[in-house]
Amino acid sequence: MPLPIHLSADTAIPIYRQITDQLQELILSGILPTGTSLPSIRTLAKDLGCSVITTRRAYQDLEGEGLIQTRQGLGTFVTRVDQEEQDTHRLSTVEKDLRKTIESGFRMGVTEAQLTELFTHLLVKVKAELTSRGGTLDE
Known part of the structure; x- marks a missing residue:
């Protein structure tokens, strides 16, 4: 199931930041609860029509914030949000x-x-x- 992320080329906000902000909103609002499996970096890039590097950057930022965790061989998941x-x-x-x-x-x-x-x-x-x-x- 594709994530409800909408990118705009008509803004000064970089694509990776748009992805990060929208995923953060989905997680913190509870729409994506703890344990939810996220699409792979490649799948998300394909779904959104952007580069793998862009989605990787967004995921890295979210991991840095403690909102998601990538487990080698298992995928990327929403972590527990306080x-x-x-x-x-x-x-x-x-x-x-x-x-x-x-x-x-x-x-x-x-x-x-x-x-x-x-x-x-x-x-x-x-x-x-x-x-x-x-x-x-x-x-």
Whole structure:
């Protein structure tokens, strides 16, 4: 099964970094849980249409971060990710998204009071929608 990694030539971010960042996101978000077997360097390179050197660099960076481990003759696997690290990543991701939205609002002339009111309104609305659909909310 190919990994959901999408590369863009329309960015200044190097291809190996795009791969590293997206795999890191998949691992830390729990989409790729501990023990998940990753494609070989060659297979991933073929799937993504990039060089083996590029995918090797991405895997080396992820191994350096302790997120994956390659076992000779067995393959490459997602290593155990600390729950605190996952929580930190989750909050950091939400913070980045909120920051972009707030900055966008200010650039468009929305006031702090309007942003606060909108956020509070959406928080209540989305929570109610998720609850009514049987979604889980961790509080």
